Amino acid sequence: MKHLLKLQDWSVEEINEVLNLADQLKYEKKNGIEHHLLKGKTLGMIFQKSSTRTRVSFEVGMYDLGGSALFLSSRDLQIGRGEPVEDTARVLSRYLDAIMIRTFAQEEVEALAQYGSIPIINGLTDYCHPCQVLADLMTIREHKGSLKGRKLCFIGDGNNMANSLIVGGIKTGMSVTIACPKEYQPDAKLMKWAEENGNFVCTDNVLEGASGADVLYTDVWASMGQEGEAEKRKLAFAGFQINDSVMSVAKSDAMVQHCLPAHREEEITTKVFEEHATEIFDEAENRLHAQKAVLVKCLLGK
Numbered sequence: 001m002k003h004l005l006k007l008q009d010w011s012v013e014e015i016n017e018v019l020n021l022a023d024q025l026k027y028e029k030k031n032g033i034e035h036h037l038l039k040g041k042t043l044g045m046i047f048q049k050s051s052t053r054t055r056v057s058f059e060v061g062m063y064d065l066g067g068s069a070l071f072l073s074s075r076d077l078q079i080g081r082g083e084p085v086e087d088t089a090r091v092l093s094r095y096l097d098a099i100m101i102r103t104f105a106q107e108e109v110e111a112l113a114q115y116g117s118i119p120i121i122n123g124l125t126d127y128c129h130p131c132q133v134l135a136d137l138m139t140i141r142e143h144k145g146s147l148k149g150r151k152l153c154f155i156g157d158g159n160n161m162a163n164s165l166i167v168g169g170i171k172t173g174m175s176v177t178i179a180c181p182k183e184y185q186p187d188a189k190l191m192k193w194a195e196e197n198g199n200f201v202c203t204d205n206v207l208e209g210a211s212g213a214d215v216l217y218t219d220v221w222a223s224m225g226q227e228g229e230a231e232k233r234k235l236a237f238a239g240f241q242i243n244d245s246v247m248s249v250a251k252s253d254a255m256v257q258h259c260l261p262a263h264r265e266e267e268i269t270t271k272v273f274e275e276h277a278t279e280i281f282d283e284a285e286n287r288l289h290a291q292k293a294v295l296v297k298c299l300l301g302k
């Protein structure tokens with residue numbers, strides 16, 4: 001049994017295995033080859049926040065793999081009325097084969113794993129978004145041929161995406177730069193780890209950060225749960241945007257990634273978004289293939 005609570009917990013070999021399996025599952029799906037590796041298995045999907053990609057990719061993924069998925073909104077579960085996560089974990093472990101959870105606190109995901117007896121997959125917390133980054137690495141590798149030595153620059157908020165990109169990028173040998181305002185840097189412990197284990201820079205100079213990048217990545221300035229800070233953040237993040245000036249200092253064949261949903265004319269201009277739409281929607285598609293690989297790895301230990 002294997003959990004995906006955060007990418008730090010996975011070795012480079014495990015990350016590479018999942019990326020390879022995701023490529024294989026994508027190829028097979030495109031060629032009409034069925035792979036019912038999870039026949040008879042049921043995934044519970046707990047959502048305390050909204051989702052389009054995560055929900056649909058996991059649900060379709062389970063279906064493709066011969067299993068089934070249950071959408072469990074926290075508004076309807078007793079967890080939403082205060083039933084402890086420790087009890088929810090032990091109850092759901094008696095019915096399900098795995099749980100995917102999207103919530104606020106990383107501690108809640110860790111508690112599910114501690115008290116439950118089935119694999120737990122983190123579908124996003126305020127701290128990290130490992131499933132998204134596996135799909136991102138898959139997409140970058142698909143477009144660039146390799147990850148090692150490539151420069152990834154994330155521009156914007158030092159949020160859950162920035163945290164997971166630091167770990168995924170450094171582990172796979174990429175050089176990672178975060179360009180963000182000083183007050184909105186990623187997790188301090190993760191940045192220290194990245195500095196000690198790879199090529200990592202955090203700067204508030206966007207053009208310096210983006211210089212020579214192979215991949216430019218951005219995400220919303222106000223994440224789910226921070227809606228009340230949206231106006232304040234618009235001021236703080238002005239200039240932390242992927243636009244033509246930023247593209248002009250990156251490599252001439254640089255690709256653009258966005259986990260979506262996107263706020264056009266905030267973290268990315270409409271022009272750059274549309275010019276790089278193929279790469280961005282390949283990334284969204286790859287959530288399906290990457291999530292299937294994660295499910296196989298966690299449920300079958302493959």
Ligand code: CP
Nearest residue numbers: 051052053054259260
């Ligand atoms: N990128 C991502 O996780 O999208 P959703 O919020 O739609 O799941």
Ligand code: NVA
Nearest residue numbers: 159219223224259260
């Ligand atoms: N940082 C964003 C990512 C959405 C997929 C959020 O947490 O809302």
